[in-house]
Amino acid sequence: MGRSRGCLVECRECTGKAVGEMMTAKKNKIKMVLTRLVSYLPTNTLRLMGYRLFSYSFGQGCKVDWGVWICVDGFTAGNKLSIRRRTRILGPISVDFKNNVLVGRGNRIECGWSAADPSNASKNYARSFKVGENCLLHEDHLFDVYGSIHIDDGSWVAGFASQFLTHGASAVDRDIYIGKSCYVGSAVRFAPGASIGNECIVGMGAVVTKKLEDDRCILGGVPARVLRQREADDAFVFVKAW
Template sequence: MTSRRFRRLAALLIAFLPTNGLRRAAYRWALGYEIHPTARVDALSFISVARLVLGPGAHLERFNLFSGPLSLTVGARSSIASSNQIRCGIWTGAAAPSDHSARYQQRMVVGDGCRISPGHFFDANGEILIGDRCWIAGRGSQFWTHGASTPRSTVHIGADCFIGSACRFAPGAAIADNTVVSLGSVVTRSFSTPYRLLGGVPAKELRDIEEDITSKRLFAGRWTEASGV
């Protein structure tokens, strides 16, 4: 308990340090975070997690809230914009044999060259994997890894995917590489075929988009900007 309170207090104080260099050094020294010298952590974000790894050129913007006993990895050149929440409950570490706590991996991994726009929520009690060069666009999407009576605790997103505004991912949801999820969709299961447009409640495959992506009719110049290439 004392250690947890110290880490939360340290995270709060570090958030108000005046320069990126001071914040990086304080996070490494006080909380043991692994932050590359070229990574950037803006002020006024509360980051109190069990483990944080920021790759080269990674960028965490202001007013984010990352908390709980989770491991968070953000890959090279990836950015998480302001007002995002990544949370993991302390209860996931309980070892009581009568519950299902053993299935909660307490882990989120953001691949290289990703862009997460402002205002999303990530329930990282289980495992959230986001592949390279993905774009979590718009606002208000939610990614859930736990729920009543569900044995599943993962959300997996392949590489080169685009997630529109206000989408919902249920525990066990997964999408393949080069998938586009349209605005307001609810993904409740695993989709293993790449190059698909998903949409609806619950989401279903709407059409093949391989030709649109390879011919650059889809995304045009925005895709390279989001991927950091």
């Protein structure tokens, strides 16, 4: 009798868990549909109003182009954020943009919904995407936000088709950090746990596989390494064109 009762309790717990997971999945699907509809509203004002219904926060002068799809757990933007067409920001992630950020066309800032499932709690997914002030994320980049991705003030992810990956079969140290006033060229790859220091330049096609934390370096190669230090009188600055 005792064993039967134990089995019954366990069965009820499993059923309750399954029902909870189904309800969460259903809510996510409904939210996906509703936010997709918001993305197709005809004016920027209506789109911002629609997204605010999901408790997303936008500062003054923000612009979200037609078709930009935002469906996340939390979204905060400072003043003068601009997100261009075809960009998708999706998944159980927290997103924080500071002032004066441009997100170009076709960027994907994503995390699978399963990352928030209780069965994945032991993996400690941070699910956080932060971008500092005066930053540029140009076009068609992929940001895989299972871990934490932090792009600090004044940095540019320039060009096209770079990838920033924070999860994998054996990844433990997942978080990616890009220091202040850095320039990342086209088709660069950041592996889980990779980071660079301040005022660094990463050459086109480089693959950053580890922490390269010295400041004012020029990085390149596969895997990326320090090619040389920037000259002391190197006054290279980025010209903001937006």
